[in-house]
Amino acid sequence: MEEPSPPAPAGPSEPRPPQTAQPVPVPATAEAPIPASSKAIRFPVRPGKGSAGTRCLVKANHFIAHLPDKDLHHYDVSITPEVTSRVVNRAVINELVNLHRAAYLGGRLPAYDGRKSLYTAGPLPFASKEFQITLLDDDNGSGSASQRRQRNFKVVIKFAARADLHRLGMFLAGRHAEAPQEALQVLDIVLRELPSARYAPFGRSFFSPDLGRRQPLGDGLESWRGFYQSIRPTQMGLSLNIDMSATAFIEPLPxxxxxxxxxxxxxxxxxxxxxxxxxxxxxxxxxxxxxxxxxxxxxxxxxxxxxxxxxxxxxxxxxxxxxxxxxxxxxxxxxxxxxxxxxxxxxxxxxxxxxxxxxxxxxxxVEGQRYSKRLNQNQIRALLDETCQYPRDRERDITQMVKHNAYQEDPYAKEFGIKISDRLASVDARILPAPRLKYNETGREKDCLPRVGQWNMMNKKW
Structure with a gap:
């Protein structure tokens, strides 16, 4: 008997991080051609590049990404019995890869979205295959393997389509009006694989107590630092958008x-x-x-x-x-x-x-449980203080985060041929002339022109 098990007795945000700048295995056969993704989105055409103000260069929290020269394949994944936890799903697929990568996956290292889709840089040596996977339940603690409950899963991997990287390259070169969304999604999933294993993933952000100081928020909560990450098509080409982030977690207290x-x-x-x-x-x-x-x-x-x-x-x-x-x-x-x-x-x-x-x-x-309920005003203020930084401090933290993530050593990025620059992108910008401010007509001075973002309120009325 584990714990007493009587019958029940009778009884009486995450704010999305801001951005520093925002620019915009189956061989083919004659009888059955390989399907390709057709999901795409058409972006509005930029009306012009502007002419007012003074031209300048600014640094943006974007890091240039080089498009892989790989043949990306999409596979449908079915796990039985079905579970809603992405953590469990990932554990099942990780165990499958560890056991069968060499023998049945052709040595390939797949990227998995935690749900129904798996992607590879090239075809797997089968069109459809079933695997039997056994996991030891971590909720049974750190006892011996014989004391931990076993969970058995049936995994079926079936070929679905090719991801259309050629059309993405055409779009980035300005020769195609629509960006293939699935190709972007595949690249995003690949770059999320390693952070998802290292940190606590929520949405497009990743958090860890090792990524910065913990800040008490009161009422048993604390903030964890983290980073936001998303692959984007821009006028510079493909880029990885990264920013600092913070969110509330329940303190791992008695x-x-x-x-x-x-x-x-x-x-x-x-x-x-x-x-x-x-x-x-x-x-x-x-x-x-x-x-x-x-x-x-x-x-x-x-x-x-x-x-x-x-x-x-x-x-x-x-x-x-x-x-x-x-x-x-x-x-x-x-x-x-x-x-x-x-x-x-x-x-x-x-x-x-x-x-x-x-x-x-x-x-x-247990540590690592994000608090998803509404925060009070003091907690919101403390959380915002964690993400509000001077530009130079934000630049330093973002650059350090990119170095810490070491994308050039990421085994999944290597497998899929994705290369990420470690330098902030430089973006053309313009400093627009300040607008003239108008005040009450009864004042001695009825308007003024700000200089360097400042102006004097003397002799002016609202």
């Missing part, structure tokens, strides 16, 4: 400490009020925790609720004969753990029909 921060009150020596219990339940529902009372066996659970009763009042049947045991007694006898905060409620994990009870003091919040 649950009791998290609850104390959330309530802004010490709860180590008193029971919770009904209002406090509801607030904690709302904040923790869906959050993943790991137990700390079993040594190296750090099994993970997802919180489904909070009991209405205190831990010392909770009992559950231990056999079909109706023998009842308390949670406090169970933890003492099975784990040799004496629960101290018996006046606090237990966390409920598992399903509602057969929940497990975990005392709050034996649970710690």
């Amino acid at each position: 649950v009791i400490d998290y609850a104390a921060q959330l309530l802004r009150s010490d709860i180590h020596s008193r029971p919770l009020s009904d209002a406090e219990r509801v607030k904690i339940k709302k904040a923790l529902r869906g959050v993943k925790v790991e137990v700390t009372h079993r040594g190296n066996m750090r099994r993970k659970y997802r919180i489904s609720g909070l009991t209405t009763q205190a831990t010392r009042e909770l009992t559950f049947p231990v056999d079909e004969g109706g023998t009842v045991k308390s949670v406090v007694q169970y933890f003492q006898e099975i784990y040799g753990f004496a629960i101290q905060h018996t006046y606090l409620p237990c966390l409920q994990v598992g399903n509602q029909q057969r929940p497990n009870y975990l005392p709050m003091e034996v649970c710690k919040i």
Whole structure:
């Protein structure tokens, strides 16, 4: 028996990062030609390049990317039983590649979108193939392989189409009006593979506590630094747009400490009020925790609720004969753990029909869980302070991030022949003349012309 499993008791943003500047395996046969992607988007034609103001050069957070000279292939992926977690899907495909890359994938290193699509730089040696993959469940903690639950998956990989890089090259050269979206999507997926394995991916951004200091946001939250990344077609050619980013994560605290921060009150020596219990339940529902009372066996659970009763009042049947045991007694006898905060409620994990009870003091919040609910004004202000920088500081951080990512050493970029410059792109720009400002007619001075972005308010009325 893992944890006590009684029947349920009866009871009473991410802001998108700003940009420094924004310029715009199957061989073919005679009977069955290989399909190619036809998804494309037509961009508006630029009306002109401007003539007002003073010409200048500015640095943009774009890094020139060289289009690969590869034959890119798209494959449909089916994983059974189907799971919604991209993390699990990626783990399945990674295990498949590790086991069968040499024998069945022709030595190719595929890029995977975490859902239904897999891409290769050249054809695989089959049109369709089925694989059987076994994963060890990480939620069972760091015990031996024999103690960890096995999960079996059937993976079917089937050829779908070729990605049309030729049309993308024509578009970038100005000889085609439409940009093939799937070709851009493939390149984006390739460049996301390594960051997705290293960092916590959300949208087009990646976050990690190793990418900058953690900043407390209050109420059990903290900000993580990260970066935004997207491949773009521009007038300079293909470029990788990168910017700094930050978002809110739940602090990896012991649950009791998290609850104390959330309530802004010490709860180590008193029971919770009904209002406090509801607030904690709302904040923790869906959050993943790991137990700390079993040594190296750090099994993970997802919180489904909070009991209405205190831990010392909770009992559950231990056999079909109706023998009842308390949670406090169970933890003492099975784990040799004496629960101290018996006046606090237990966390409920598992399903509602057969929940497990975990005392709050034996649970710690798992690191890396993004906070997706609404932030308060103080938290929003603190988060914005993390992303607001002087241009020179932003340039320094972006350049350091590109060097840290080392795209020239990225095995997926190498596999697909993508090369990324490590220098900020220079873009033609114009400094437009300042507009004349008009003030109230009753003032001594009715208008003025700003100089270098500044002007004097003396003798002027609104």
